[in-house]
Amino acid sequence: MFKRMTKGLLAATVAVFALGGTAPAVAQDDPIRIGSFLAVTGPASFLGDPELKTLEMYIARINGAGGLVGRQLELIHYDTGGDANKARTFAKRLLEEDEVDVILGGSTTGTTMAVIPLVERAEIPFISFAGGVVIIDPVKPWVFKTPHTDRMACGKIFEDMQARGISNVGLISGTGGFGKSMRAQCLEVAPEYDIEIVADETYAPSDTDMVAQLTKIKNTEGLEAVVNPGFGQGPAIVTKNFAQLGFEVPLYQSHGVASKKFIELAGEAAEGVRLPAAALLVAEKLPMDDLQRPIVMGYMTTYEAEYGAGSVSTFGGHAYDGLMMYKAAVEAAGSADPAAVREALEGISGFIGTAGEVNMSADDHLGLDLSAFRMLEIQGGDWTLVE
Amino acid sequence: MADIRPSGYSKHRKKQTYTRRLGTRASPLQMLMSERVGGMLALLLVIAVLPLVLANNYQYDVAITIGINAIVVIGLNLLIGYAGQISLGHAGFFALGAYASAILTSRYGLHGALAMPLGALGVGLLAYIMARPILRLSGHYLAMATLGVGVIINIVISREAWLTGGPDGMYVPAMEVWGVELYGGQIWYWIVAAFLVLAIWISLNVIDSPVGRALRGLHGAEVAAEVAGVDTTRYKVMVFVLSAVMASVAGSLAAHFSEFVTPEKASFFHSILFVTMVVFGGMASTFGALVGAAVLTVLPQLLADFASYEHMILGLIMMTVMIFMPRGLVPTLSGLARRRGARR
Numbered sequence: 001m002f003k004r005m006t007k008g009l010l011a012a013t014v015a016v017f018a019l020g021g022t023a024p025a026v027a028q029d030d031p032i033r034i035g036s037f038l039a040v041t042g043p044a045s046f047l048g049d050p051e052l053k054t055l056e057m058y059i060a061r062i063n064g065a066g067g068l069v070g071r072q073l074e075l076i077h078y079d080t081g082g083d084a085n086k087a088r089t090f091a092k093r094l095l096e097e098d099e100v101d102v103i104l105g106g107s108t109t110g111t112t113m114a115v116i117p118l119v120e121r122a123e124i125p126f127i128s129f130a131g132g133v134v135i136i137d138p139v140k141p142w143v144f145k146t147p148h149t150d151r152m153a154c155g156k157i158f159e160d161m162q163a164r165g166i167s168n169v170g171l172i173s174g175t176g177g178f179g180k181s182m183r184a185q186c187l188e189v190a191p192e193y194d195i196e197i198v199a200d201e202t203y204a205p206s207d208t209d210m211v212a213q214l215t216k217i218k219n220t221e222g223l224e225a226v227v228n229p230g231f232g233q234g235p236a237i238v239t240k241n242f243a244q245l246g247f248e249v250p251l252y253q254s255h256g257v258a259s260k261k262f263i264e265l266a267g268e269a270a271e272g273v274r275l276p277a278a279a280l281l282v283a284e285k286l287p288m289d290d291l292q293r294p295i296v297m298g299y300m301t302t303y304e305a306e307y308g309a310g311s312v313s314t315f316g317g318h319a320y321d322g323l324m325m326y327k328a329a330v331e332a333a334g335s336a337d338p339a340a341v342r343e344a345l346e347g348i349s350g351f352i353g354t355a356g357e358v359n360m361s362a363d364d365h366l367g368l369d370l371s372a373f374r375m376l377e378i379q380g381g382d383w384t385l386v387e
Numbered sequence: 388m389a390d391i392r393p394s395g396y397s398k399h400r401k402k403q404t405y406t407r408r409l410g411t412r413a414s415p416l417q418m419l420m421s422e423r424v425g426g427m428l429a430l431l432l433v434i435a436v437l438p439l440v441l442a443n444n445y446q447y448d449v450a451i452t453i454g455i456n457a458i459v460v461i462g463l464n465l466l467i468g469y470a471g472q473i474s475l476g477h478a479g480f481f482a483l484g485a486y487a488s489a490i491l492t493s494r495y496g497l498h499g500a501l502a503m504p505l506g507a508l509g510v511g512l513l514a515y516i517m518a519r520p521i522l523r524l525s526g527h528y529l530a531m532a533t534l535g536v537g538v539i540i541n542i543v544i545s546r547e548a549w550l551t552g553g554p555d556g557m558y559v560p561a562m563e564v565w566g567v568e569l570y571g572g573q574i575w576y577w578i579v580a581a582f583l584v585l586a587i588w589i590s591l592n593v594i595d596s597p598v599g600r601a602l603r604g605l606h607g608a609e610v611a612a613e614v615a616g617v618d619t620t621r622y623k624v625m626v627f628v629l630s631a632v633m634a635s636v637a638g639s640l641a642a643h644f645s646e647f648v649t650p651e652k653a654s655f656f657h658s659i660l661f662v663t664m665v666v667f668g669g670m671a672s673t674f675g676a677l678v679g680a681a682v683l684t685v686l687p688q689l690l691a692d693f694a695s696y697e698h699m700i701l702g703l704i705m706m707t708v709m710i711f712m713p714r715g716l717v718p719t720l721s722g723l724a725r726r727r728g729a730r731r
Contacts, residue, residue, distance in 0.1 A: 084649040085649070092448045096446075177545075
């Protein structure tokens, strides 16, 4: 039995030594180390996969062009599978063992939130690619994010409604994480746009028929429009049922369905549906003088040249924005020193990314406004810009 | 289900163990080699020496995660390895402990040292109430029932966002003891180590007590054990509650250590991971549970550098171990060592 223990001890020691890398001394010629943790596998892989591909592709391009402030970039990435506990351990590894200069990543709100206490203590800038408004509200000194929030999607929808003179709105939301969060945000911002929520129904993400809820909404007195915060197949079914029931009011979907897949699933019923979405979705349809046009066209053609036509998604765009913002901040600061880069990130203004124009400040670590979203309408099985 | 259980109770085998035990009484050296004395000493030695080789907070983090997983797995091993009952819902108890600590401290201002036993008490009660109907089932049905419990806990945690923060999880305030904030690898290393030693001590004592013998009896042949006068239901319930409480305590530790909890802690895959650690390390072996937890916590970290090949390599290692060491790592290796020792 002694042997058993010595064997165990030996194995433990070997494992520990294998774990321990040697910490390199940071010299000016060393590469700038960019840490990343993304959900490349698992249920959120549709986010993490394009994000990682984007980071890899553009870091190679920056290195090819001579690097940043004379230093090459090195990407260190770990796959979280969308698991917050893994994200936490990997973030610790990035901070403590890989000694990264910045962390770009966190595909989901959960994985991002798990890591925030660590980066705040380590004082390393962290740019998240996740949607939740809780990431930057309240503002944390070292945490930034690139994608627009649910709250802004609600705002954009209500703004459009105001322009059309609509004020009585029915809500039908999915009960998944996305739908639930957006429903709460919509309820909160509605008064700011003089919108009254006259009906509020929900459905489970796996439901296959929403006629009952929609019938109830249809019979609501004074209904002028319906909003459907949701994700996945639910909104497509809502759209179909909505058409079958012969509503005479407009239907608004969320940015959660901003993909060609939604039009395929909903078919004819999708005609006339409006939704807020990132400019990337309608890159080719943007007017020639649009500030975002060169950026989103450039990103789209580069990505699709590498991974095939139609492969580009807004999620990869979030990673592009994060990397480019970091690049801009390092160039502005003249070094990769974490504190200086943080200052520079906070001072970013007039930066044009795939999500829109970014103007950061000490109390806004997102820096996007409603203009980041474009209001789209589905016509003839394709997106069109609503002016 | 039957073939993943270790060989059960038999008079013949028992006698062998007994003579071996008698032998150990003979010399202090042999006593040192027994699991209770020698194993414990070796464990204490490893725990004491490990900080010398841990270079940074990340490595502490891995060591602490091993400890936390091991506490759950040691409890689960009592249930699976000794009582022969399977549970696919232990991540649920783990998560309940974690959320009890998170909610009681952040929303009700309770001290962490108080929230942990309260959580454990709650989980213990819940396990007790559930155990009676659930443990009447066996085999696949028992697995299904415990799986159901785990899934229900997971759903409740994700849905009741006003209390639990929903799918995005919630923060846990750092624990303070006498004005000192418990943060950092070193402090938590010693806290988790203390709980781990306690868990192992409890486990080894339960196994060597009349309860342990009764458990092995009911594992081997429930009817025979009942005929022999063993109150099988009582023992099953007892060990189920014990393992649930251990999972809950580990969950509380995890919540305070990581300062963040998500419903993933209660996920089905997390439950499966715990069961895999038991089987991989070796069922009906307390140190096997510890080794299983250690290997399956460290391996993914080591393999993370292989990026997309990680899962392939991990799968290959696990398959190899399960094919060539079906009884699990520790029982197979110690069996080998013993046989070689006997030849000498």
